[in-house]
Amino acid sequence: MEYRIERDSMGEIQVPSAALYGASTARAALNFPISGRTLPRSFTWALGCIKRAAAEANRELGLLNTQVADAISSAAKRVADGEFDSHFVVDVYQTGSGTSTNMNANEVIAHLAHSSYGVIVHPNDDVNRGQSSNDVIPSATHVAVKAEIERQVIPALLELRAALAQKASAFQDILKSGRTHLQDAVPISLGQEFSGYAWQVDKAIGRLSQAAKDLGALALGGTAVGTGVNTHPDFSIKAIAKLSEYTGLSLRETENHIAAQASPDVLLDASGAFRQVATVLIKIANDIRWMASGPMAGIGELQLPAVQPGSSIMPGKVNPVIAESLLMVCVQIIGNDSTVVTASQYSNFELHTMWPLLADRLLDSANILSRGAVNFSRRLVTGIEVHRERCEQLLLHNASVATVLAPRFGYDRVAALVHHANQTGEQILHKVPQRDDLYEVMGQLIPKSWLIGPRALE
Numbered sequence: 001m002e003y004r005i006e007r008d009s010m011g012e013i014q015v016p017s018a019a020l021y022g023a024s025t026a027r028a029a030l031n032f033p034i035s036g037r038t039l040p041r042s043f044t045w046a047l048g049c050i051k052r053a054a055a056e057a058n059r060e061l062g063l064l065n066t067q068v069a070d071a072i073s074s075a076a077k078r079v080a081d082g083e084f085d086s087h088f089v090v091d092v093y094q095t096g097s098g099t100s101t102n103m104n105a106n107e108v109i110a111h112l113a114h115s116s117y118g119v120i121v122h123p124n125d126d127v128n129r130g131q132s133s134n135d136v137i138p139s140a141t142h143v144a145v146k147a148e149i150e151r152q153v154i155p156a157l158l159e160l161r162a163a164l165a166q167k168a169s170a171f172q173d174i175l176k177s178g179r180t181h182l183q184d185a186v187p188i189s190l191g192q193e194f195s196g197y198a199w200q201v202d203k204a205i206g207r208l209s210q211a212a213k214d215l216g217a218l219a220l221g222g223t224a225v226g227t228g229v230n231t232h233p234d235f236s237i238k239a240i241a242k243l244s245e246y247t248g249l250s251l252r253e254t255e256n257h258i259a260a261q262a263s264p265d266v267l268l269d270a271s272g273a274f275r276q277v278a279t280v281l282i283k284i285a286n287d288i289r290w291m292a293s294g295p296m297a298g299i300g301e302l303q304l305p306a307v308q309p310g311s312s313i314m315p316g317k318v319n320p321v322i323a324e325s326l327l328m329v330c331v332q333i334i335g336n337d338s339t340v341v342t343a344s345q346y347s348n349f350e351l352h353t354m355w356p357l358l359a360d361r362l363l364d365s366a367n368i369l370s371r372g373a374v375n376f377s378r379r380l381v382t383g384i385e386v387h388r389e390r391c392e393q394l395l396l397h398n399a400s401v402a403t404v405l406a407p408r409f410g411y412d413r414v415a416a417l418v419h420h421a422n423q424t425g426e427q428i429l430h431k432v433p434q435r436d437d438l439y440e441v442m443g444q445l446i447p448k449s450w451l452i453g454p455r456a457l458e
Contacts (some may be wrong), residue, residue: 020087020115022107022123028100034093039101039356040363044088046143046247047105048080050136050220051127053242054235058129061232071119072127075112080246084108092360096346096353098137102128130231130239132223134261134351139220141359145270146215146249148366149208156370157208157277160377161201164284167384168194176301176391177398184398190301190386197284204277211270216250218243222257225350263347267358271340274365278330278337285327285376288384289320300390305383322380329372336361396427 003014008023015026052073059069078084087108090100106123113121121127128136172191177184220243221236223229228236236253244251254260294300310319339361343354352358395401399421402414409417421427 019089020084020108020111021089021104022111024103024123025090025100025107028090028094028104032091032094032100034091037092037360038088038090039092039359040144040367041082041085042144042148042363042366043101043140043359044085044105045080045082046140046147047101047136048076048078048109049143049243049246050131050140050239051105051109052076052080053239053246054129054131054220055127056242057235057239058232060238061234063129063232064126067119068113068121068126071113071117071121072109074117075109076127077246078112079105079109084112092356094356096355097133097351098356098359099133101356102131102133102136130223130235131220134224135219135222135226135257137355137359138261138264138352139218141264141267141355141362142215142218143243143247143249143251144359145267145362145366146212147247148363148370149212149215149270150249152370153277153366153373154205154208154212156373156377157201157205160373160381161198161205163377163381164194164198164201167381168192168198171386174386174388174391175395177395177400184400186400186403187395190391193287197287200280200284201277204273204280207273207276208270211266211273213250214266215270216252217254217260217266218251219254219257219260221253222261226257226259226261228257258350262350262352264344264352264355264358267362268340268344271337271362271365274333274362274369275337277369278333281326281373281376282330285323285330288380289323292320295387299394301387301394303385303387304380307379320380322376326372326376329368333365333369336365397421397425 002017004017005012006015006023006026007013008027010023010027013023013026015022019026055064055069055072055076058064059066059073064072088101088104090104094100103123106127109127110121110123113119113127168191170191171194172189174190175187176190178186178188218240219226220239221228221231223231240251240253243249259265288302288304291299292302292304295303304320304323306318308318308321310317310321340358343357343361344352346352346354399418402418405414405417
């Protein structure tokens with residue numbers, strides 16, 4: 001590899017000749033050869049948007065001349081658009097403030113401003129004017145996570161909710177055995193079960209929506225410790241207004257810059273919302289795969305779409321692989337949340353010292369959650385079919401049906417029917433007159449108002 005010599009406040013260092021970054025980034029690349037993984041594309045997009053907004057704000061405030069500001073703005077937009085991702089080389093595991101990533105952006109943008117637009121731009125004095133890594137990196141994290149929640153995660157969950165609600169409507173009249181403690185319980189509609197799943201997803205969407213709203217408060221303008229030293233008093237409001245325009249997000253200045261830079265409380269809430277969604281999806285995926293278990297030696301009430309052979313040795317075996325994939329996604333999200341919870345404790349005085357790790361794990365959760373939910377919806381939920389005969393067979397051999405009969409036939413008589421059925425293996429209904437009335441009674445136990453159909457969720 002060919003190198004050029006760059007200089008910074010610490011002296012000379014070799015930089016790859018083709019690299020758009022400079023000395024600070026080159027030092028970071030040497031200092032942090034940890035994972036080989038950089039912050040995600042969504043973070044670089046947010047960082048580029050911030051640098052563009054800052055340049056425009058500084059131009060309006062008279063702190064940068066038009067030529068310099070326009071060159072920075074144009075270069076930053078190209079960074080945000082992803083043209084130069086290969087030049088963002090700093091490892092996730094770096095300085096806790098994310099200074100190296102911030103300087104990576106400053107240097108790439110300054111180099112582009114010169115090479116593409118012929119303008120001499122300084123990475124610190126010009127690109128980073130009115131900013132500090134300590135307010136830029138938290139702001140970029142908020143913007144990136146908020147964008148992923150609103151544009152990827154929530155639409156994915158809305159699609160899943162609609163698919164579950166459609167099944168709730170389609171299955172509302174299919175009676176089956178309920179189960180508590182993994183044991184037979186009183187009758188329930190399959191539609192009721194799916195309406196519960198749809199409702200849980202609906203509430204999870206609400207929690208994520210609130211988290212996204214809170215993420216709109218940005219630390220930008222606080223500079224080093226949240227006091228706004230070395231920045232114009234109007235920089236924050238002007239830059240954030242520009243940032244809202246460029247990103248299409250609802251953004252605002254934080255009410256307290258000190259807290260916003262010192263503690264990642266809002267990110268902790270967002271991670272908790274991801275964890276809650278993961279917990280909901282674990283319940284749904286597990287319930288569905290258990291109801292589809294067998295098909296001969298299990299419950300076998302549902303039939304899932306067959307998407308691939310399930311075994312390298314057992315011919316004809318088909319496994320619930322889509323559900324298992326989602327379960328692994330959810331476990332990873334819960335693991336990411338554990339990392340976020342632990343990392344959030346490393347806030348010392350006026351700076352939190354694990355911003356890059358928080359950004360990386362939250363954006364990973366957003367990415368795999370949105371993809372996992374869509375895949376589960378399209379490749380499993382929409383294709384679920386019901387074995388009606390199996391549902392009825394398990395229901396009618398179920399002694400818990402007696403609970404439904406007790407108000408009509410009396411406790412003692414029904415108890416005798418249960419004992420007889422247990423001894424003979426016969427259905428309880430064989431000894432019950434007016435079999436059709438039982439379905440009417442059971443149907444009355446299933447209030448249709450509980451069902452969440454597609455219209456109720458619009």
